[in-house]
Amino acid sequence: MSPIRQPHVAIIGSGFAGIAVAAQLKRAGHTSFTIFERAPGVGGVWRDNTYPGAACDVPSHLYSYSFVPEPTWRRRFAEQPEILQYLRRCVEQHRLTRHLRLNTAIEAADYDERSRRWRLRTGSGEVVEADVLVPAVGQLSEPLIPELPGMGDFAGPMFHSARWDHQVDLRDKRVAVIGTGASAVQFVPAIAGRVRELTVFQRSAPHVVPRPDRAYRPWHRFVFRNVPGAQSLARFGLWSFFEAAGRGLTTAQPIGKVFSLVAGWHRSTQLRAEQVSDDLAPDHPIGCKRVLFSSEYYPAFNRPGVRAETSRIERVTPQGLRTADGTEHPADVVIFGTGFDASNFLSSMAVRGVGGTRLDEVWEQGARAYLGMAVPRFPNMFVMYGPNTNLGSGSVVHMLESQAKYVVRLVRRLARRPGAALEVRPEAAERFDREIQQRLRDSVFTSCQSWYRDESGRISTNWPGSMTEYRRRTRCPDLSDYQVLAPSTT
Structure with a gap:
């Protein structure tokens, strides 16, 4: 009996999502896969976001793979260098290096109906074929920079937080920060003590709750390493908390009011000036935008020379920014903390399915996918961290692990039918x-405009349920929701 031919899997991206799929394939004994990465190293957002203060706002023991526990985290909320090192260790531990093709951007992917294979075109023009396509580029990989009049006129350095220019010395500089998202809440306090003036331009104040960070002592690490079940218990406790918090954003919104009270108390007790507290007061229900965790953000505004500006930016001038009230705000450096183009999924590549169907046209009225992964007319394509798989509360790594296991189960099904393809049924x-x-x-996500929603108002990013529900629904693929495209006989 001839051995089963393993379908070749092309994974696009080497962040948490891509590594999760690759590691799970390896764990299942599947070795026919390639990870394409446009950058010179692995890590995704944790490779790109090197701004001062960069760290995770989900505790380390939950923001990691369950199959690669890490007992030696230095802090409860790991910082960027440690998370990047963790991902590199995962690559080494699962021997993924030989599957990596770094500095290889995939610009286009076309499905060939006759061969039932995907043809990928790299930035150098090379064409590579694969049986299964797994885009794992994530929702937070393309920085979003607003188009402001006069941007080309600014005389000083200007950059996005995800492309931090470490050659720029901020000491004794007047710095303008545009945006108050998750990255800004981390880097503003990190740079506040070294600049001469810091003006934070805010369109809408975020809800900020305390971040109970701490350094793990040697005895913590000893327990996590040597006491059976200690790390699993810590992970379970964190998982339980975030599951309950997530209910406050969806099915049990009264829980959200408790977090709102905590955020209000946090703001009022940390800010000295009442006017500053009023300027930084959110104007939307907690949870409809990303809730931020920081115990250093508000105190930064107690420093001399640090202030929030709530007037709308009218234009960029050679010497700074002008707001709608006519005020000129001098600046030597402008930093964008404006987040990412989260709702334009897979915008970095052109994807065409059956009959040349373009994915960007299918998603023109908002991205959508079965279980966040499968799209009709795009056989054998499974998107990681796709539409409606982001969380308002919890660990996206938990979601990615659920998806990775689901993809591997489908790949194993395909291995039993060499040359076949699975296409999700349109009705499913x-x-x-x-x-x-x-x-x-019915969730809080609809109560304001945020990056959770696209231009039409559709929420194309977030999952409305719990991590537990998503894992249950992806545990065993329902093949009745798919049609099997038989191998080509020509």
């Missing part, structure tokens, strides 16, 4: 999308 995808959008309409 439509049924799933209707359910998700209906549930999202």
Whole structure:
């Protein structure tokens, strides 16, 4: 009996999502896969975001793979260099290096109906074929920079937090920060003590709750390393907390009011000036935008020379920024803390499915996918961290691990039918999308405009349920929701 031919899997991206799929394939004994990475190293957002203060706002023991526990985290909330090192260790531990193709951007992916294979075109023009396509580029990989009049006129350095220019010395500089998202909340306090003036331009103040960070002592690490179940217990406790918090954003919104009270208390006790506290008061219900964790952000505004500016930016001038009230705000450096183009999934590549169907046209009215992974007319394509798989509360790594296991189960099915392809049925995808959008309409996410929503107002990023529900629904693929495209006989 001839051995089963392993379908070749092309994974695009080497962040938490791509490494999760690759590691799970290896654990299942599947070795026919390639990880394409456009950068010179692995790590995704944790490779790119090197701004001062960069760290995770989910505790380390939950923001990691369950199959690669890490007993030696230095802090409860790991910082960027340690998370990047963890991902590199995962690559080494699962012997993924030989599967990596670094400095290789995939610019286009076309499905060939006759061969039932994907043809990928790299930035150098090379064409590579694969049976299964797994885009794992994430929702937070393309920096979003607003188009402001006069940007080309600014005389000083200007950069996004995800592309931090470490050659720029901020000491004794007047710095303008545009945006108050998760990155800004981390780097503002990190640079506040070294600049001469710091003006934070805010369109809408975020809800900020305390971040109970601490350094793990040697005895913590000893317990996590040597006491059976200690690390699993810590992970379970964190998971339980975030599951409960997530209910406060969806099905049990009174819980959210408790977090709102905590955020209000946090702001009022940390800010000395009442006017500053008023300027930094959110104007939306907690949870409809990303809730931020920091115990250093508000105290930064107690420093002399640090202030929040709530007037709308009208234009960039050679010497700084001008707001709608006519005020000129001098600046030597402008830093964008404006987040990412989260709702334009897979915008970095052109993807064409059956009959040349373009994915960007299918998603023109908002991205959608069955279980956040499968799209009709795009056989054998499974998107990691795709539409409606982000969380308002919890660990996206937990979600990615669920997806990776689901993808591996489908790949093993395909291995039993060499040359076949799986395409999600349109009615299954439509049924799933209707359910998700209906549930999202009853969530707090619809109560304001945020990066969770696209231009039409559709929530294309977030999952309306719990991590537990998503794991349950992806535990065993329902093949009745797929049609099997038989191998080509020509």
